[in-house]
Amino acid sequence: MRILLVEDDDLLGRALKAGLEQAGHTPEWMTDGETALEALRSSSFDVVALDLNLPRMSGIDVLNKVRQTSKIPIVIMTARDALEQRIEGLDLGADDYLVKPFKLIELLARIRAVVRRAQGLAQSIIVHKDIELDMTAHTVKRAGNWVKLTAREYQILALLITRIGRIMSKSEIEEQVYSWEGEVESNTIEAAIYTIRKKLGKDLITNVRGVGYVVPD
DSSP, rough: OOEEEEEEHHHHHHHHHHHHHTOEEEEEEEEEEHHHHHHHHHHHHHSEESSSOOOOHHHHHHHHHHHTTTTOOOEEEETTTTTHHHHOOOHHHHEEEEEEEEOHHHHHHHHHHHHHHHHHHHSSEEEEEEEEEEEETEEETTTEEOOOEEEEEEEHHHHHHHOOOOOOHHHHHHHSSOOSSOOOOOTTTHHHHHHHHHHTTSSEEEEEETTTOOOOO
């Protein structure tokens, strides 16, 4: 899952970024509202974790501008005494909020919940034919048997299986599973998809020549 993390506190931002990466996600960390808004305009994310007290542009203003054009899930992060901000944020279209200080596991749970709602999923387990994907535990079964995937293989599979029937280009997949700071070798996506097919069946992911990859209906 590609997450836009917007937090101006350096210590907290670094900790959250590291924690999100360890949980198998791809976070991009911004420290001010204007940069965050530009990132949302120029790139694709699954969810936003948004602090409200930001330099250059407040989180409330970012939220207001985003909601004019996008329904991307947004979890706001606020100080304990910022009740009016929390209410304003929810009224402007935030999907959930967390009061600081909070634990990473709670942020992860809130993120999973708002993304599931946005994707129309009632629960964290996705079943497609004989494949069962647990979005909370990051585990995969085929025909009831556990299948071990690397973190990157799991990210690519989750990306495609939550977008069944939608063709995703190689560049779209790279953008979603690799951070801007990471370097991607030219054949990395192809190699990962080859391995996923080998473990879960060659018909699970279809290569649409010259276009991209898709998990067919």
